[in-house]
Amino acid sequence: MSTPVGERRTARTITPEELPGLAEALLGQGFRVALVAGHDDTDRLRAVYLFTAPRPDRRVELHVPLDRDHPHVPSLAGLSFAAGRFEREMRDLFGIVADDHPLPRRLVRHFHWPAGWYPMLADAGDPPGFGDVDGPYPFRTVEGPGVFEIPVGPVHAGMIGPGHFRFSVVGETILNLKARLWFVHRGLEKLFHGRTPERGVELAERISGDTSVGHTLAFCLAVEDARGDAVSAATQRIRGVLLELERLYNHVTDLGALCNDVGHGILNVHAQRVRERLLRINDEVTGHRLLRGAIRPGGARVRALPDPTALAAVGADMAEIATLALDHSVVRDRFTGTAPLTREQAADLGTLGYVARACGLTVDARHDHPFLPGESNRVEHAHTDGDVLSRFLVRAEEITTSIAMIAALADAIGGPTAESASSGGAGRSGVGIVEGWRGTIVHRVEIAADGTLSRVKVADPSFFNWPALPVALADTIVPDFPLVNKSFNLSYAGNDL
Amino acid sequence: MTLLGLIGGVIQPVLIVGGAPLLVGVLRQVRARLEGRVGPGVLQPWRDLRKLVGKEAITPRGTSELFRVAPLVLVATTLVVAVVAPFVTTASAADPVADLFAVVALLALGTAVLALAAIDTGTAFGGMGASREMTILALVEPTLLVAIFALSVPVGSTSLAAIVSSTLNDPARVVSPVSLLAAVALVVVIVAETGRLPVDNPATHLELTMVHEAMTLEYAGPDLALVELASAMRLTVFLGLFANLFAPWGIATSAAPLALLVGVLALVVKIAVLGALLAAAEVFLAKLRLFRVPELLAGSFLLSLLAVSASFFLA
Numbered sequence: 001m002s003t004p005v006g007e008r009r010t011a012r013t014i015t016p017e018e019l020p021g022l023a024e025a026l027l028g029q030g031f032r033v034a035l036v037a038g039h040d041d042t043d044r045l046r047a048v049y050l051f052t053a054p055r056p057d058r059r060v061e062l063h064v065p066l067d068r069d070h071p072h073v074p075s076l077a078g079l080s081f082a083a084g085r086f087e088r089e090m091r092d093l094f095g096i097v098a099d100d101h102p103l104p105r106r107l108v109r110h111f112h113w114p115a116g117w118y119p120m121l122a123d124a125g126d127p128p129g130f131g132d133v134d135g136p137y138p139f140r141t142v143e144g145p146g147v148f149e150i151p152v153g154p155v156h157a158g159m160i161g162p163g164h165f166r167f168s169v170v171g172e173t174i175l176n177l178k179a180r181l182w183f184v185h186r187g188l189e190k191l192f193h194g195r196t197p198e199r200g201v202e203l204a205e206r207i208s209g210d211t212s213v214g215h216t217l218a219f220c221l222a223v224e225d226a227r228g229d230a231v232s233a234a235t236q237r238i239r240g241v242l243l244e245l246e247r248l249y250n251h252v253t254d255l256g257a258l259c260n261d262v263g264h265g266i267l268n269v270h271a272q273r274v275r276e277r278l279l280r281i282n283d284e285v286t287g288h289r290l291l292r293g294a295i296r297p298g299g300a301r302v303r304a305l306p307d308p309t310a311l312a313a314v315g316a317d318m319a320e321i322a323t324l325a326l327d328h329s330v331v332r333d334r335f336t337g338t339a340p341l342t343r344e345q346a347a348d349l350g351t352l353g354y355v356a357r358a359c360g361l362t363v364d365a366r367h368d369h370p371f372l373p374g375e376s377n378r379v380e381h382a383h384t385d386g387d388v389l390s391r392f393l394v395r396a397e398e399i400t401t402s403i404a405m406i407a408a409l410a411d412a413i414g415g416p417t418a419e420s421a422s423s424g425g426a427g428r429s430g431v432g433i434v435e436g437w438r439g440t441i442v443h444r445v446e447i448a449a450d451g452t453l454s455r456v457k458v459a460d461p462s463f464f465n466w467p468a469l470p471v472a473l474a475d476t477i478v479p480d481f482p483l484v485n486k487s488f489n490l491s492y493a494g495n496d497l
Numbered sequence: 498m499t500l501l502g503l504i505g506g507v508i509q510p511v512l513i514v515g516g517a518p519l520l521v522g523v524l525r526q527v528r529a530r531l532e533g534r535v536g537p538g539v540l541q542p543w544r545d546l547r548k549l550v551g552k553e554a555i556t557p558r559g560t561s562e563l564f565r566v567a568p569l570v571l572v573a574t575t576l577v578v579a580v581v582a583p584f585v586t587t588a589s590a591a592d593p594v595a596d597l598f599a600v601v602a603l604l605a606l607g608t609a610v611l612a613l614a615a616i617d618t619g620t621a622f623g624g625m626g627a628s629r630e631m632t633i634l635a636l637v638e639p640t641l642l643v644a645i646f647a648l649s650v651p652v653g654s655t656s657l658a659a660i661v662s663s664t665l666n667d668p669a670r671v672v673s674p675v676s677l678l679a680a681v682a683l684v685v686v687i688v689a690e691t692g693r694l695p696v697d698n699p700a701t702h703l704e705l706t707m708v709h710e711a712m713t714l715e716y717a718g719p720d721l722a723l724v725e726l727a728s729a730m731r732l733t734v735f736l737g738l739f740a741n742l743f744a745p746w747g748i749a750t751s752a753a754p755l756a757l758l759v760g761v762l763a764l765v766v767k768i769a770v771l772g773a774l775l776a777a778a779e780v781f782l783a784k785l786r787l788f789r790v791p792e793l794l795a796g797s798f799l800l801s802l803l804a805v806s807a808s809f810f811l812a
Binding site: 148149150151156157207259261262263264265266269270273328330331333334424477478479480481482 | 528531532534535607621622624625694696698700701702703704705706780781782783784785786787788
């Protein structure tokens with residue numbers, strides 16, 4: 001039945017009819033939908049469902065071969081919200097239809113792509129000219145006395161990604177928010193096709209600019225899983241250090257930006273100062289301020305390990321900034337109780353990362369799917385009310401933990417560089433799971449017989465967390481939206497590949 | 498109209514138009530230095546205005562004359578206040594207009610016209626900014642009137658020039674409970690009227706949180722320059738009025754050149770100091786949740802009411 005195919009991973013080929021029953025059984029055993037990906041195997045299509053579970057780390061794949069002329073699968077949207085979103089993505093990119101989907105509307109496809117054109121199919125070719133639009137896609141209209149709509153974006157005042165937000169409000173209170181993203185489709189997954197894994201790294205580093213370590217590491221772990229490469233413990237620890245360095249500089253930026261969004265600019269200035277110090281440390285460690293170029297399939301190379309005293313100073317600085325922010329009565333008032341996401345909502349939507357942890361969920365791939373040798377202690381967060389304050393505090397606490405982790409990992413490594421040889425095996429699939437700074441990143445790769453990548457599927461935590469933003473914003477006031485949006489700080493580029 | 502009033506009527510508008518962008522520059526520079534930044538220098542607002550004036554005038558499609566007239570009205574109303582109110586001299590160029598109610602009405606007219614222009618654009622942001630500004634205006638205007646009224650009760654006149662002259666003759670009045678209560682109320686009013694922290698954040702780029710800035714989003718080029726200039730002038734006028742109501746020393750009471758020179762210098766110093774204090778205070782403040790702003794304004798209204806009551810009981 002199930003055959004082991006990779007690290008702690010089994011795969012099973014099933015018919016579409018078997019899918020809902022098996023998925024329900026897996027979800028019942030504590031698995032979550034990590035990703036759903038379409039594949040074009042030339043003679044037929046194939047849908048792959050990857051389920052993962054923590055404690056112990058388990059990964060189960062269900063492969064559903066599909067007829068090219070009639071690619072239909074039963075929808076799992078009723079079982080898992082995230083699966084329903086992946087199904088819409090798969091339909092837009094491959095034309096694989098999930099039957100009885102409760103929301104059978106396009107998700108990722110561009111409004112002007114011609115109907116019936118599926119970019120991920122092998123014979124799709126270059127994007128055709130903008131043609132017949134794929135039917136109207138109206139916003140839900142909220143009616144009633146005093147209700148009006150505020151359209152915002154996709155071009156914003158700040159330097160953030162493009163997203164269109166449609167607020168339906170009464171006075172200042174948000175009744176309904178629809179976030180329409182998907183303005184930055186770059187066809188990334190298709191760009192991987194035909195590249196060697198070594199040449200795929202440069203793409204993985206650029207999936208989301210602020211998560212280059214997270215995505216590169218997930219990609220490399222997946223490639224190593226597929227090739228059956230063994231990587232030394234020292235290499236993995238160096239990768240662990242880089243992952244935490246990335247978490248540090250991003251969390252520091254976010255804490256400052258949250259203070260700035262409530263008009264307390266002085267703390268943002270200081271957070272920016274700390275961030276610059278961290279970027280320079282990154283530069284010393286890897287030769288790149290955003291930590292690119294250090295992680296490769298089978299290896300990791302750094303120039304030096306970060307100086308623990310410098311990082312401890314950063315930690316003390318940030319602890320002071322966080323204390324100053326929360327001791328300010330107005331800042332605290334703006335954070336407390338703003339846009340709460342309940343634990344139940346967070347679990348139902350399948351949220352990941354600090355968004356989930358601020359609601360009391362314990363999802364953290366560093367513990368659920370560890371790539372580092374040895375056990376590390378899970379952090380207990382003091383504030384898990386799911387509001388902006390909790391998301392602020394979870395970040396502040398993670399900064400402290402990350403600095404401690406870097407010190408412990410650096411101690412265990414000893415020397416600065418470590419290399420492992422690549423065995424260059426081919427013809428298999430691999431999965432890499434990494435806790436990036438935003439949350440759990442999952443990559444699944446398939447390597448063809450000639451050693452090139454035949455399919456790479458990327459699942460960024462933003463894909464799971466975006467739907468939580470409108471849920472948390474119900475009954476929040478419009479002027480608090482930028483603050484709440486920043487407290488989630490979701491990626492546009494990671495979401496729309 | 499006296500000679501002194503006439504001279505004041507010429508010097509004051511020149512001084513306020515020329516100095517208002519510099520005041521904004523001082524505020525930004527003080528804030529930058531306190532935050533550890535270098536800052537662009539106090540001349541930057543003037544450079545920005547020069548740049549904007551040199552641009553092509555464009556207006557959004559579908560807007561009416563109101564949109565085009567609003568910046569002019571905004572500048573004009575503030576300019577009238579700059580001419581008549583006692584800034585450099587105690588005598589006014591047009592004494593009947595230097596009345597408490599007339600001055601407050603003129604300033605409110607500018608705000609109201611800008612709000613109408615914002616609605617005229619038909620954009621969601623304009624409407625949102627206008628609605629917020631009107632909410633704040635409705636809460637601020639009574640406080641402004643009542644607070645200055647409290648100062649006018651002992652004088653027995655609502656003429657601003659008379660209030661200022663009377664304070665000059667009786668300096669002890671400045672430390673009376675009436676004066677102190679009114680001063681605190683007026684500080685809140687000025688902060689709210691000029692869109693400073695904690696009511697509004699003039700430095701933000703976040704459209705959804707804006708109040709004053711949301712109303713001016715559709716303006717560009719020379720029109721935007723006028724709107725920016727008018728905002729700076731309003732800030733200057735408010736700070737100047739505040740300074741002369743509570744510390745009128747130095748203001749020219751005769752047309753002697755030395756007295757006028759002292760009057761000009763005193764005004765510049767007072768406004769610069771107040772502006773620097775305002776900027777320094779902003780470093781320590783954060784923006785209030787929008788629904789908490791009425792609480793702050795209600796508090797200031799209460800203080801102004803107490804000031805009026807006290808002015809009757811202590812008289």
